[in-house]
Amino acid sequence: MKKKKVLFFIYQMGAGGAARTMLNIINNLDRTKIDPVLVTLNYNGNYEDYLKSDINFIKLETKRLRSAIFPLAKVIRHEQADAVFSTIPNYNTVAILAKLLSFTSAKSIVREAAYLGGDFSANMKLRAYGFLYRFSDKVIALSNGVKENIIRRYNVNPKKIQVIYNPVDxxxxxxxxxxxxxxxxxxxxxxxxxxxxxxxxxxxxxxxxxxxxxxxxxxxxxxxxxxxxxxxxxxxxxxxxxxxxxxxxxxxxxxxxxxxxxxxxxxxxxxxxxxxxxxxxxxxxxxxxxxxxxxxxxxxxxxxxxxxxxxxxxxxxxxxxxxxxxxxxxxxxxxxxxxxxxxxxxxxxxxAFDAKRIAKQYEESFMQTIGQNDRS
CATH class of the missing domain: 3.40.50.2000 (Glycogen Phosphorylase B;)
Incomplete structure (x- = not known):
C-alpha cells in the first residue's frame, strides 16, 4: 500500500493541549502508512523538542494567522498532500480555505476539541464555522458531548462527524x-x-x-x-x-x-x-x-x-x-x-486513551477519508 501524506497544521507547537495532542498523534502514527508533514506559523514552541526526527517540519514565514492562508496553500500543493488535518476553529478556518485555494484533491479533516457556544453571538459564530465545515470531508470530535454540540450549534451533518478521544502518551x-x-x-x-x-x-x-x-x-x-x-x-x-x-x-x-x-x-x-x-x-x-x-x-x-x-x-x-x-x-x-x-x-x-491506540484510530480515519479519492 502506498503511503499517504498527511499535512498537520497548527498555530505553534506551544504549551497548550492542542499542541500536545498534535504531538502525540504525529509521533505515534505508523510510518509505513502515513508520511506526516507538520506546518506551523513562525514561532518556537515548547513541544518542538519532543517531535520525532523523521517528521518533515515546516514553518511558514509569518506570525499572523490570517496571513497564513496563501503560504499554507502553497505548501499543500508543493508537498502533494493527500489530506490536511487541523484543530481549533480559527486554525480549521485557515486550513479549509488554504486547501480550497491549493486547487488540489487533498481531503480536509478538522478536529473540534472544545465545548463552545451558549449565548446568541457565540452561537452565530459557531454557525459560521459550521458553514465552512461543509467544505471539509470529516470532522473529528474529541468526545460524544462535543459531537452533540457540533451537531446542535454548528449545524454539521452527523454523518460527517467521528468521535476520537484525546491521545495520552x-x-x-x-x-x-x-x-x-x-x-x-x-x-x-x-x-x-x-x-x-x-x-x-x-x-x-x-x-x-x-x-x-x-x-x-x-x-x-x-x-x-x-x-x-x-x-x-x-x-x-x-x-x-x-x-x-x-x-x-x-x-x-x-x-x-x-x-x-x-x-x-x-x-x-x-x-x-x-x-x-x-x-x-x-x-x-x-x-x-x-x-x-x-x-x-x-x-x-x-x-x-x-x-x-x-x-x-x-x-x-x-x-x-x-x-x-x-x-x-x-x-x-x-x-x-x-x-x-x-x-x-x-x-x-x-x-483506554493510550496514544498508540488513539493514533491507530486517527490512521484509520485518515486512510478511510483519503480513500474516498481512490473511489471517485
Missing amino acids: VNGIEHLIGDGNIAGEHKSIFTDDAKVIITAGRLVKDKDHETLLHAFAKLKRRINTKLVILGEGELEASLKAKAEELEIADNVYFLGFQRNPYIYFKHADLFALSSLHEGFGHVLAEALATGIPVVSTNCRPGASEVLNDGEFGVMCNVGDAEDMAVKLYETLTRDNEQLMQMVENGKERAR
Missing part, C-alpha cells in the same frame, strides 16, 4: 516520571507531612482556579495541606491576590509551566480539576496515568466521559467550593487500601 509519561526530577527549589514543598493537592492548566477563567482556592481555604481549616498550581495565564496576578485575601498564600505555590509536570503529579497526594467545562479533560487522563487520585468538577462533557460519571475519580459540582472542599477532604482521608484501588482503576482507565 502513557509510556512517555511513565518514562518522564522514571527519569525526571522535581526542581531543587520546589522539593521542600513535597517533603513534610502536609498533604499536597496539585492542579495544572492555563490560568484563565474557564479553569475556575478561584473556586479551587476557596475550596482549599475551607479544607485548610480541617487538614494540614498545600496547593500546587502548575500553569501560566492572564489571571495569575489576580489569583495570587485572591490567595492573599483568603489568607492561604503561604500554602499555595504557583510554579508556572513545567516541561515535566508528571513528576510533580507523582509526588502529590491528589490531583484536582476545577474547570467550568472541558471538551475532554486531557489533564485528567494524564493524571490518572501518573497514578494519583483525582477529584474533578463535573465539567461536561469531558470530565464525565473521562471519569465515566465518577467511576474512575471523585466528582463535585461545578463552581461549588463547599462541595469541592468536602470531596477533597473525603478523598485525602480515605484509607490506603481504598486509595490504592482508586489509583489502579485510574491507571487502567488511562490505558
Whole structure:
C-alpha cells in the first residue's frame, strides 16, 4: 500500500493541549502508512523538542494567522498532500480555505476539541464555522458531548462527524516520571507531612482556579495541606491576590509551566480539576496515568466521559467550593487500601486513551477519508 501524506497544521507547537495532542498523534502514527508533514506559523514552541526526527517540519514565514492562508496553500500543493488535518476553529478556518485555494484533491479533516457556544453571538459564530465545515470531508470530535454540540450549534451533518478521544502518551509519561526530577527549589514543598493537592492548566477563567482556592481555604481549616498550581495565564496576578485575601498564600505555590509536570503529579497526594467545562479533560487522563487520585468538577462533557460519571475519580459540582472542599477532604482521608484501588482503576482507565491506540484510530480515519479519492 502506498503511503499517504498527511499535512498537520497548527498555530505553534506551544504549551497548550492542542499542541500536545498534535504531538502525540504525529509521533505515534505508523510510518509505513502515513508520511506526516507538520506546518506551523513562525514561532518556537515548547513541544518542538519532543517531535520525532523523521517528521518533515515546516514553518511558514509569518506570525499572523490570517496571513497564513496563501503560504499554507502553497505548501499543500508543493508537498502533494493527500489530506490536511487541523484543530481549533480559527486554525480549521485557515486550513479549509488554504486547501480550497491549493486547487488540489487533498481531503480536509478538522478536529473540534472544545465545548463552545451558549449565548446568541457565540452561537452565530459557531454557525459560521459550521458553514465552512461543509467544505471539509470529516470532522473529528474529541468526545460524544462535543459531537452533540457540533451537531446542535454548528449545524454539521452527523454523518460527517467521528468521535476520537484525546491521545495520552502513557509510556512517555511513565518514562518522564522514571527519569525526571522535581526542581531543587520546589522539593521542600513535597517533603513534610502536609498533604499536597496539585492542579495544572492555563490560568484563565474557564479553569475556575478561584473556586479551587476557596475550596482549599475551607479544607485548610480541617487538614494540614498545600496547593500546587502548575500553569501560566492572564489571571495569575489576580489569583495570587485572591490567595492573599483568603489568607492561604503561604500554602499555595504557583510554579508556572513545567516541561515535566508528571513528576510533580507523582509526588502529590491528589490531583484536582476545577474547570467550568472541558471538551475532554486531557489533564485528567494524564493524571490518572501518573497514578494519583483525582477529584474533578463535573465539567461536561469531558470530565464525565473521562471519569465515566465518577467511576474512575471523585466528582463535585461545578463552581461549588463547599462541595469541592468536602470531596477533597473525603478523598485525602480515605484509607490506603481504598486509595490504592482508586489509583489502579485510574491507571487502567488511562490505558483506554493510550496514544498508540488513539493514533491507530486517527490512521484509520485518515486512510478511510483519503480513500474516498481512490473511489471517485
